[in-house]
Amino acid sequence: MQFIVSAWDGTDSMALERRLAARPAHLELGHRLRAAGRHLYGAALLDESGRMVGSVIIAEYASRAELDNWLAEEPYVTEKVWGKVDVRPCRLGVCRTWPLGGLHRPSRPGFSGAFLHIPPVCAAKSPKNRPRLGRESHPRSKPDRLLGPSFVDPPAAG
Secondary structure, three states: OEEEEEEEEOOOOOHHHHHHHHHHHHHHHHHHHHHOOOEEEEEEEEOOOOOEEEEEEEEEOOOHHHHHHHHHHOHHHHOOOEEEEEEEEEOOOOOOOHHHHOEEOOOOOOOOOOEEOOOHHHHOOOHHHOOOOOOOOOHHHOHHHHHOHHHOOOOOOO
16 A cells, blocks of 8 residues: 655754754665665655755555554654654556656756656556557647656757
């Protein structure tokens, strides 16, 4: 079962210091859980100035009870970094192997967007590589329309 864990740091004056102190243990546990296939994605939430103020983790556990066992040992919980934690069941779409491919940034000058890199396992299943069966002219058969602009590289500039 997949879950989205959204957690917001405490708002007191020592919140950032607690986060930075617990961060090495948090990252070490996160790396272990990712290697075990439990944590699929993770990101720090930022405020307008770019300061870390929370976290989002997409995880996969057999049950909510197993996820709660992780939360009981999570350094950001035990060290009181996270002030509020929200857990919701979810279902990832398209391809569950995306976390293995990771994100990449195209190296084109003036381009700052990040796009998902779809590894070969998923690319073989993508609409781009399926036979067209004579429907090339239908707008829904175009790869850009099926995958959406955020999943394909933009055209090269000029």
